[in-house]
Amino acid sequence: MSLEVIGISVLWLFLYGYLIVASIDFGAGFFAYYARVSKREHIMSKLISRYLSPVWEVTNVFFVFFFVGLVGFFPDTAYYYGTALLLPGSVAIILIAIRGSFYAFGNYGSKDNTVYLFLYGATGLLIPAALSTALTISEGGYLEETSEGVVFLAGELFTSPYSWSVVALAIVSVLFISASFLTYYADRAEDVDSRAIMRKFALWWSAPTIGASLLVFAGLRDHNVEHFRRALDLWWMFGLSLLFFLIAAFLIYSGKRYGTAFIMVMLQFFFAFFGYGASHLPYILYPFITIEGSVVNETMGTALVIVFILGLCLLIPSLYLLMRLFLFDADYVKGKK
Amino acid sequence: MLTAATLMFHVIFATIGVGIPVMIAIAEFLGIKKNDPHYLLLARRWARGFTITVAVGVVTGTAIGLQLSLLWPSFMQLAGQVIALPLFMETFAFFFEAIFLGIYLYTWDRFKNRWLHWLLNIPIVIGATLSGFFITTVNAFMNTPQGFDLLDGEAVNIDPLAAMFNPATPTKVFHVLTSSYMTSALILAAIAAFMILKKKGSFTYHKKALKMTMIAGLIFTAGTALAGDLSAKFLAKEQPEKLAAAEWHFETESNADLIVFGTIDENNEISNEIRIPGALSFLAGNSFDTEVIGLNEFPEEERPPLWVHYAFDLMVSIGMYSMFIAGIFVLFSFIKRFNEHNKFLLMGIIASGPLAMLAVEFGWVYAEVGRQPWILRGIMTVDEAATTSSSVGIAFGLFLALYAVLGFFCVRVLLKMFRNKPAEAELEQRFPGGKL
Numbered sequence: 001m002s003l004e005v006i007g008i009s010v011l012w013l014f015l016y017g018y019l020i021v022a023s024i025d026f027g028a029g030f031f032a033y034y035a036r037v038s039k040r041e042h043i044m045s046k047l048i049s050r051y052l053s054p055v056w057e058v059t060n061v062f063f064v065f066f067f068v069g070l071v072g073f074f075p076d077t078a079y080y081y082g083t084a085l086l087l088p089g090s091v092a093i094i095l096i097a098i099r100g101s102f103y104a105f106g107n108y109g110s111k112d113n114t115v116y117l118f119l120y121g122a123t124g125l126l127i128p129a130a131l132s133t134a135l136t137i138s139e140g141g142y143l144e145e146t147s148e149g150v151v152f153l154a155g156e157l158f159t160s161p162y163s164w165s166v167v168a169l170a171i172v173s174v175l176f177i178s179a180s181f182l183t184y185y186a187d188r189a190e191d192v193d194s195r196a197i198m199r200k201f202a203l204w205w206s207a208p209t210i211g212a213s214l215l216v217f218a219g220l221r222d223h224n225v226e227h228f229r230r231a232l233d234l235w236w237m238f239g240l241s242l243l244f245f246l247i248a249a250f251l252i253y254s255g256k257r258y259g260t261a262f263i264m265v266m267l268q269f270f271f272a273f274f275g276y277g278a279s280h281l282p283y284i285l286y287p288f289i290t291i292e293g294s295v296v297n298e299t300m301g302t303a304l305v306i307v308f309i310l311g312l313c314l315l316i317p318s319l320y321l322l323m324r325l326f327l328f329d330a331d332y333v334k335g336k337k
Numbered sequence: 338m339l340t341a342a343t344l345m346f347h348v349i350f351a352t353i354g355v356g357i358p359v360m361i362a363i364a365e366f367l368g369i370k371k372n373d374p375h376y377l378l379l380a381r382r383w384a385r386g387f388t389i390t391v392a393v394g395v396v397t398g399t400a401i402g403l404q405l406s407l408l409w410p411s412f413m414q415l416a417g418q419v420i421a422l423p424l425f426m427e428t429f430a431f432f433f434e435a436i437f438l439g440i441y442l443y444t445w446d447r448f449k450n451r452w453l454h455w456l457l458n459i460p461i462v463i464g465a466t467l468s469g470f471f472i473t474t475v476n477a478f479m480n481t482p483q484g485f486d487l488l489d490g491e492a493v494n495i496d497p498l499a500a501m502f503n504p505a506t507p508t509k510v511f512h513v514l515t516s517s518y519m520t521s522a523l524i525l526a527a528i529a530a531f532m533i534l535k536k537k538g539s540f541t542y543h544k545k546a547l548k549m550t551m552i553a554g555l556i557f558t559a560g561t562a563l564a565g566d567l568s569a570k571f572l573a574k575e576q577p578e579k580l581a582a583a584e585w586h587f588e589t590e591s592n593a594d595l596i597v598f599g600t601i602d603e604n605n606e607i608s609n610e611i612r613i614p615g616a617l618s619f620l621a622g623n624s625f626d627t628e629v630i631g632l633n634e635f636p637e638e639e640r641p642p643l644w645v646h647y648a649f650d651l652m653v654s655i656g657m658y659s660m661f662i663a664g665i666f667v668l669f670s671f672i673k674r675f676n677e678h679n680k681f682l683l684m685g686i687i688a689s690g691p692l693a694m695l696a697v698e699f700g701w702v703y704a705e706v707g708r709q710p711w712i713l714r715g716i717m718t719v720d721e722a723a724t725t726s727s728s729v730g731i732a733f734g735l736f737l738a739l740y741a742v743l744g745f746f747c748v749r750v751l752l753k754m755f756r757n758k759p760a761e762a763e764l765e766q767r768f769p770g771g772k773l
Contacts, residue, residue: 058432058435058436058439060395060396060399060435061428061431061432061435063399064398064399064402064428064431065428065432067402067403067406068402068421068424068425068427068428069425069428071405071406071413071417071421071424072417072421072422072424072425073421075413075414075415075417075418075421076414077406078405078406078410078413078414078417079410079411079413079414080410081406082406082407082408082409082410082413083410085407086407086408086729086732087731087732089403089407090404090407090732090735090736091735092403093399093400093403093404094735094736094739096396096399097396097397097399097400097739097743098739098742098743099396100392100393100395100396100399101392101393101396101743101746101747102746103392104388104389104391104392104393104750105389105392105746105747105750299495299496299497300418300419300421300422300495300497303422303497303498304421304422304425307422307425307426307429308425311426311429311432314429314433315429315432315433315436318433318436318437318460319436321436321440322436322439322440325440325443325444325447326439326440326443
């Protein structure tokens with residue numbers, strides 16, 4: 001495998017990791033806020049905070065990892081995306097900053113402050129929307145290269161049906177992933193009330209997830225035909241994604257094996273995400289950056305891969321320990337520790 | 338400007354983030370070793386406050402990571418080829434720390450053997466220190482770039498390790514780490530001193546905290562001073578224009594004077610200064626005969642602004658002051674005849690905490706502005722590296738508002754957190770009757 005393919009696969013894997021853990025996190029914030037305003041807090045908030053407290057920082061790192069790695073492996077992306085994303089990127093950073101800080105303020109500082117919880121919950125849905133613009137821009141058509149540099153066509157972005165369908169998909173996926181995870185977590189905690197609420201949410205958001213995915217496909221056909229064709233060539237990946245979705249929805253509907261159901265959801269997004277990523281290649285940013293053209297020099301690329309492998313040797317056992325202690329420790333989940 | 342604002346805001350939390358874990362580890366160690374609930378409670382309360390600052394540190398750090406590409410796209414396109422390695426490793430260190438901090442905070446009472454919990458401090462301290470190390474190598478690279486050749490604006494023949502371990506790396510890392518430890522120790526000392534002075538709460542608890550932080554503070558200030566001295570010698574050799582700008586040193590000469598404070602006018606005439614004859618030469622090379630290169634050797638458009646002198650002087654003065662205060666306290670506490678808790682000394686200690694943080698800011702301002710007009714010294718100027726986007730103004734306004742809000746709430750939450758639960762109440766609740 002060539003260096004650039006290794007690089008982009010590693011990065012895509014991390015973005016996928018972020019997609020899953022961040023979705024759980026973003027959705028949980030929203031549900032926690034929802035629970036408070038609908039006065040069902042006593043049931044759900046404990047469950048949510050028990051899961052989130054030890055892991056919220058780790059979520060953030062996945063994201064940092066992705067963009068530091070992207071600039072490391074493909075320095076040209078810094079130039080184009082950097083210029084284009086100044087505004088949407090800044091908005092996303094600000095939202096992430098507000099969310100992270102107010103989570104800590106609310107959770108460790110004053111537990112019953114509704115404003116803090118609102119800021120935390122609301123930003124959870126806005127961040128995916130802001131971040132998804134980066135994916136939209138990667139399809140091309142929103143940047144123009146002039147003699148003075150790269151110009152970002154914000155008007156185009158805001159009026160494009162494709163960009164809105166991506167935003168919609170991002171938000172409903174977040175709610176769906178999060179709800180199906182929390183259903184499983186509530187089940188582990190033997191918290192029947194929370195489980196019932198979360199199960200309803202998961203079922204409620206399942207159909208829109210598929211609906212939004214179809215919209216994105218339709219939007220892509222109008223926006224970037226080439227990419228759409230390449231996606232059709234990889235139809236089996238999207239087919240598998242749909243299959244896993246159906247299994248997951250069936251399991252949640254029939255109310256058993258929530259753990260398997262969540263793994264199915266993860267597989268559903270895995271195939272959709274990698275199908276999308278693979279069909280996007282060789283372009284990173286259509287039509288300016290391809291992976292071959294922008295890859296970092298070989299010495300640095302090799303050094304990055306070595307560090308990456310060493311880093312994983314350190315991270316995987318640590319992550320395993322974290323999950324052992326908090327996610328899969330039945331007593332902790334039930335709130336006994 | 339935006340990067341400057343973000344960095345200055347982030348540095349506050351980053352300094353705490355690097356230093357506090359060390360102090361927590363020491364306190365918990367003493368607590369277990371001496372079987373003393375006071376120290377254990379100290380570790381616990383510091384750790385609780387620490388999470389709040391970590392949260393803000395994490396989010397502002399994320400902001401900087403992204404802003405590097407957003408605001409300096411051309412710089413990242415070039416430098417990304419050369420310094421991606423330490424940036425990447427920094428995120429690993431950060432990841433490592435984040436995982437174990439999560440575990441640490443939620444397992445206080447989960448292990449029967451207290452030492453097992455204490456061991457969790459090690460990865461946290463390593464992670465915090467390593468991320469300080471890696472990110473400082475990136476900054477050092479910007480001061481003394483090496484490890485690549487430039488061919489028509491493209492970086493070729495890249496050697497990632499040479500770029501990381503550039504000449505500025507050792508002194509910079511040493512100075513950044515010791516000053517972070519020092520600042521954190523002094524801030525915690527200031528809190529303890531304040532509580533004693535206000536006669537609030539348990540005396541034994543706060544006195545123990547004060548003694549411990551002051552001894553640590555003295556050791557770290559001494560380390561910082563040594564690192565600072567080494568840095569000055571490094572500058573004299575590798576980056577003479579920076580040192581010369583800090584000292585308003587125009588003519589290349591041996592036996593050069595050190596200028597303390599003073600003012601300068603547009604004709605570069607210096608007044609109101611304190612001159613220490615020959616001291617600059619001594620600072621630069623441990624001998625009065627050392628020749629110190631002056632600013633006149635550099636073309637006017639490549640000189641740093643001269644006001645960095647003030648930042649430099651303030652940083653050094655505060656450092657001296659902190660060492661003096663910590664020294665007096667430790668001396669007094671070992672000689673029974675003196676009262677180390679007298680009012681003036683306590684007030685001096687209270688001042689030293691915020692002052693140390695200011696010194697960190699001054700130091701960074703000096704280090705960063707002293708390298709102007711270059712972003713990569715000798716290779717790329719700041720103007721060439723900045724984004725061409727027209728929306729910088731809006732982004733700047735947004736971030737400024739964000740930092741104001743975060744700063745305000747951070748302080749508010751921290752105050753509330755500790756006021757609502759004084760140490761003695763918590764001590765009684767966790768360790769009834771002072772027993773472990």
